[in-house]
Amino acid sequence: MHPDVREVLLTAEQIRIRVGEMAERIAADYRDREPVLVGVLDGAIVFLADLMRALPIPLRIDFVKWSSYGDSSTSSGEVQLLKDLSFSVEGKHVLVVEDIVDTGLTLHYLMENLGTREVATLAVAALLDKPSRRRVKVKLDYVGFEVPDEFVVGYGLDLAQRYRNLAYVALLKPEVYRRGMEPPMNTDKRR
Numbered sequence: 001m002h003p004d005v006r007e008v009l010l011t012a013e014q015i016r017i018r019v020g021e022m023a024e025r026i027a028a029d030y031r032d033r034e035p036v037l038v039g040v041l042d043g044a045i046v047f048l049a050d051l052m053r054a055l056p057i058p059l060r061i062d063f064v065k066w067s068s069y070g071d072s073s074t075s076s077g078e079v080q081l082l083k084d085l086s087f088s089v090e091g092k093h094v095l096v097v098e099d100i101v102d103t104g105l106t107l108h109y110l111m112e113n114l115g116t117r118e119v120a121t122l123a124v125a126a127l128l129d130k131p132s133r134r135r136v137k138v139k140l141d142y143v144g145f146e147v148p149d150e151f152v153v154g155y156g157l158d159l160a161q162r163y164r165n166l167a168y169v170a171l172l173k174p175e176v177y178r179r180g181m182e183p184p185m186n187t188d189k190r191r
């Protein structure tokens with residue numbers, strides 16, 4: 001275990017099994033339509049990499065990246081699109097792949113944005129859901145796990161860009177934050 005980790009919330013094995021279950025449902029639902037998996041950078045890359053390899057159906061992938069709504073550069077409180085899709089999704093079956101849905105704001109903006117592009121269908125697969133923190137209502141079609149109202153890292157999720165490479169989802173020791181590695185500037189996310 002990483003020395004900064006206080007507790008492992010989800011082991012690599014638990015995640016592997018659950019991602020397989022999600023893939024089974026997704027494969028059944030999309031057996032007649034080729035989905036475009038849209039990964040939300042950076043956090044969703046690990047989940048997307050595992051999910052796509054567990055899906056035995058034709059599919060394509062693409063990525064979007066948003067600014068954090070906590071950034072001082074986005075004082076409007078709105079997220080901004082930093083990287084857009086690299087091909088048109090008009091008429092396509094888009095499945096958004098998210099690492100975690102917290103307040104729901106990022107996903108809300110993404111769904112609004114994709115909704116204007118005349119996609120055939122639009123759905124969401126999120127590995128983690130923190131429903132207690134929701135500020136806007138978002139519909140999640142496939143959810144891996146519900147997590148408590150705590151800041152989690154690993155399996156793609158970071159604190160100041162670190163810990164994304166942990167194979168499990170974990171809570172950090174309080175001294176990690178005391179060392180100055182604060183959760184994102186978004187005050188909502190401070191613990």
Ligand code: IMP
Nearest residue numbers: 043101102103104105106151152157158
């Ligand atoms: P939302 O817009 O509040 O739903 O948050 C979405 C993004 O915030 C996620 O895609 C993550 O990048 C980040 N985030 C939210 N909660 C956590 C957490 O507990 N650990 C790491 N990143 C998080």
